[in-house]
Amino acid sequence: MTDGRKPSGETRAGDVLQRMRLDIISCVLKPGSKLRFEPLKDMYAVSFSTLREALSRLVAEGLVIAEGQRGFIVAPLSLADLIDLTDVRVLIEREALRLAIEKGDDRWEAEIIGTYHRMDRLQSRLGHEYYLSEDWSKVHGEFHYALVSACGSPNLLEIRQKLFERAHRYRRMSSQFRPKWREKDVEHRTIMEAVLARDPKRSSDLIERHIRETTENVVEHAGHLFSGGIPRAGADVAAE
Amino acid sequence: MTDGRKPSGETRAGDVLQRMRLDIISCVLKPGSKLRFEPLKDMYAVSFSTLREALSRLVAEGLVIAEGQRGFIVAPLSLADLIDLTDVRVLIEREALRLAIEKGDDRWEAEIIGTYHRMDRLQSRLGHEYYLSEDWSKVHGEFHYALVSACGSPNLLEIRQKLFERAHRYRRMSSQFRPKWREKDVEHRTIMEAVLARDPKRSSDLIERHIRETTENVVEHAGHLFSGGIPRAGADVAAE
DNA sequence: CTGTTTGATCTTTTCGAAATTATCGGTATC
DNA sequence: GATACCGATAATTTCGAAAAGATCAAACAG
Numbered sequence A, B: 001m002t003d004g005r006k007p008s009g010e011t012r013a014g015d016v017l018q019r020m021r022l023d024i025i026s027c028v029l030k031p032g033s034k035l036r037f038e039p040l041k042d043m044y045a046v047s048f049s050t051l052r053e054a055l056s057r058l059v060a061e062g063l064v065i066a067e068g069q070r071g072f073i074v075a076p077l078s079l080a081d082l083i084d085l086t087d088v089r090v091l092i093e094r095e096a097l098r099l100a101i102e103k104g105d106d107r108w109e110a111e112i113i114g115t116y117h118r119m120d121r122l123q124s125r126l127g128h129e130y131y132l133s134e135d136w137s138k139v140h141g142e143f144h145y146a147l148v149s150a151c152g153s154p155n156l157l158e159i160r161q162k163l164f165e166r167a168h169r170y171r172r173m174s175s176q177f178r179p180k181w182r183e184k185d186v187e188h189r190t191i192m193e194a195v196l197a198r199d200p201k202r203s204s205d206l207i208e209r210h211i212r213e214t215t216e217n218v219v220e221h222a223g224h225l226f227s228g229g230i231p232r233a234g235a236d237v238a239a240e
Numbered sequence C: 001c002t003g004t005t006t007g008a009t010c011t012t013t014t015c016g017a018a019a020t021t022a023t024c025g026g027t028a029t030c
Numbered sequence D: 001g002a003t004a005c006c007g008a009t010a011a012t013t014t015c016g017a018a019a020a021g022a023t024c025a026a027a028c029a030g
Helices: A014-023 A037-044 A048-060 A079-103 A106-126 A133-151 A153-175 A182-195 A200-225 B012-025 B037-044 B048-061 B077-102 B106-124 B133-151 B154-176 B181-196 B198-225
Strands: A065-066 A072-074 B065-066 B072-074
Touching: A014 A037, A014 A048, A037 A048, A048 A065, A048 B048, A065 A200, A072 A133, A079 A133, A079 A153, A079 A182, A079 A200, A079 B077, A079 B154, A106 A133, A106 A182, A106 A200, A133 A153, A133 A182, A153 A200, A153 B077, A153 B154, B012 B037, B012 B048, B012 B154, B037 B048, B048 B065, B077 B154, B077 B181, B077 B198, B106 B133, B106 B181, B133 B154, B133 B181, B154 B198, B181 B198
Parallel strands: none
Antiparallel strands: A065 A072, B065 B072
């Protein structure tokens, strides 16, 4: 039997989903803004139904909120959500890291070293303000994924990934307010070393601090931007 | 301003989503089975697009899997998934319960006692094999939700709820194989008492055992039904 | 002047047909 | 005899128009 057909790649809805997700976590689509169909239809060059499907999936991912029969909005950012999200992330990341350190093999170690190297090199190439680059963000995400990838739990990894993506929107805010990114870079190296040394307690503590520090930075410097729960509900879909 | 309009209730897609979710977690739609559009269209009396939207959301919830351009299947059950799911649930439930015990107020306690009472009464009314009733399952779910509802973390609660629903499909298997449901009932009471006594360690340990015992029961008595990873890929959409 | 109703306009939601893509069986070729 | 190709069939995926619903402002009543 000729089983080797190309499973083909992407359904168009899946493609739009991916692009919208990136646009949301990078705040091209602003938190709290209404997602009207007409502009989006042009923006992504698809029809109502296809758009709708992507939106629906994003709802289940927590990046978009469906308001009864009143359409969709980009999930708002709020202080309460940031704090909650941080606590849950700490719980999940600690456990995933603990398991990964317990179970990780040579390939896992190599992947960590590899992604760190790529991240480091890209950073040098980009110079200061490297953290504003979407490319760097991508590699940064891959590095953090690599750390926990050997945890052996698909469910934990999936939950972690969704939380990580949601947190990206807050990280983005963080980078605008007194970014201590030189320190962040040192942290990444320190975390990697602790992980490769297979020290679960120290690794988890470092990861927790790594996560909490970013949150504290946002709370301290950008906290006032959140009024109550729905910040900057203003501007509609950004054309660019 | 007349703000008191009825926000209306359900979009039709949302309604279908809910019904399909119930049908999946109660295994009316069999794990691994292909979800063809024509039969489903008749079954739920909606059109392609509406159906598609519901399916899309279920994909993001992990109850349905989208296979490239080859349609949708009900997420299969597997031994590996059950074990992984159990471990993650234990992590989440323990933490949520710990927080709830720390933060819960009088209303929280009342809700626990209330749902337990309803569960207990319904059980008496249904007699033996009460656990096969969908109504009882619903109240059972509400009881377990009540226990952790005061944890103060919307994100944790949402994750917990999705995992709980996914686990329902395995619980259903459990009930078919030597159900020790008399013991389960005692466990619920014991858990409630420990929680109301605000003993976080004991409560979490009891919850963990409560969850793991069901899993062990499935592994022991139904484990052989899982071959590798994709069990009973057979039968299509069950008409009833 | 305040608050409610009504109707026009705009948005979202649903629908079923059209286009695209996979699947299956038959035929030819090595 | 087995494998690869090709055409017919059946499924999914996409589309844009039609229906249903929400929003806003003006007109009206208290």
